[in-house]
Amino acid sequence: MSEAYLLSRKRLPDWIKSLAEIYTVLGPVPLRRGQTVFEPIASADLLNPNYCSTMLSPRLFIYPGCQKLFTVNRSTGQYVTADPRTQRPQLIFAIHPCDMHAISVLDRTFLAKYEDYYYRKRRDDTVTIVLNCNKACDSGFCDSMGTGPFLRLKQGFDVALTAREKDFIAEPASENGERLIGGRDFFERATAADLGEKEEIEQRAKRSFTKHLDTDGLPQLLMRHLDHTVYRRTADSRCLGCTNCTMVCPTCYCYNVQDRTGYDLMTTTRQRYWDSCQELHFAQVHGGNFRSSREARMRQFVTHKLATWVEQYGCFGCIGCGRCMTWCPTGIDLTEMAKEIQRDAAEK
């Protein structure tokens, strides 16, 4: 749609500095034990644009792990809605394409027939600058899921960056994005040759993947084999039920609601926090539990991400970031389960 620009690596600190004047800039910062974490940054000194993947995706800035909904005055019955916004508008810098896709996946849940008041406010108040990945990360398979290594979204974000040796190609995708670039003298116009090189980098990045998943007909296949033994075998021998997979998954949206009343018994605060289908209580109803076995909970995770999500929202619930397997204490890999079902179906 619009022009592309170039930002030399030397001027990146200037840009970050000017952005930090308006926004709380959240960028990937290398912290203890080699883990990169998104944190507020005031300058580019700490920034690690070559990061691979973070444990928690930036979804938590838009959909926090624990969020206040409202307070009720118990004597007057008066409700006061919590303001979900942060003090200053936030800008997520160098979010990877898979994580940007994940936010667009969350949009389909929270900005649907019913619109979540809290999510909408945070989403509108957050600027996103995407950094394309020049090579595959350790357990990523975003190329197979259509969410990377270069951003394939056309809207819903503000700027897309592509790193080159000496500079970044910056492509604004919204009015806001144009504003972040326009009028700043450290940006130059990119040429057709620059964009041609971007293509090449993308092709190189695509070739660097070692992990793949064939998604053709996968939802239908999984739904035909709900009783496949792989779920039971994996669940019973390896799943600890720790819920790490769902806590780190950037598209997981389930929440639980909790009321907390102050010690003076005058005010009740209702809050929500991330919940997990891998917890036993999740499918509890009076007199029973619809997913009382670990096998059923494992199947719920795999078939939701790779099958039923497509019917619900028109896209996969898995964006191929590889977090669930990276942070699983026993390394359970949902693509391995899907592949086993594919192999068995092919042999029959």
Place this chain on the structure above:
Amino acid sequence: MPPKNENQNPLEPQTAIIEQHVEETDDIFSLYVRPQINDFNFRPGQFAMIGLPGYGEAPFSFSVIDPRSRMLVQTIRKAGTVVDALSALHSGGQVSFRGPFGNGWPLEKLDGKNVIVIAGGIGMAPLRPVIHHLIENRSRFGEIYLFYGVKTIEDLLFSDDLEKWSASIHVLLSADEVRQNCRLPVRQGLVTVLFDQLLEPLSDAVTFTCGPQIMMKFAAAHLILQGQAATDIYVSLERRMKCGIAQCGHCQIGAKYVCMDGPVFCLPDIQRFADTFL
């Protein structure tokens, strides 16, 4: 991003006033509730999230919908923290109220058909407004059967209504245990023992059922064996819910949200997923 929808905050409840508290059986009571909302638009089979600040919310369907007096009746079994708190409330009390949610019974599918209604225990509650609709518009339907199964005779809900209804529709009752006499004829056994009373060919019938999932499973299997099309069977499901608006994820069955796509489902449309027990 989808365009902005100027609705208010769907998670923030309104207040509703309790007009009456009626003990129906040992462990079931009804709350007559008047929600303070302008748009009184509730359909049989839909539900509302009702609760108390400090205790939380839970979904409850309507056993009476009365647009004239703008009153709803929730018939509730005593189970869980929220219900414990609600059961202590009496007329004049206030509850938090969000709704209506869900699709409701597809009443339009009943026109010109024989109708089979199968209720189990507290599952009678969301079917009561269906019976009201059927009786008010009696001439639009063929034969109408209500099969209603309970554990013991003391668990029968709305017995005055049952007696009245039997003047215009077939009311057939069963109880797992029949130890004493009852004003109404009750057969001993599960609800399926009553199915020998079906007179009409089942191919022209539509079934609505609500009750324990194991009951719905066997009742549906029974009817299908007797010739009814599975696509003419509608089940109302129960799941725990936190939001009612297809976001908290608790009520999901496969690709469906019980709160938004349901709670009423055409049987084959929900049976295809895992963990339905249908």
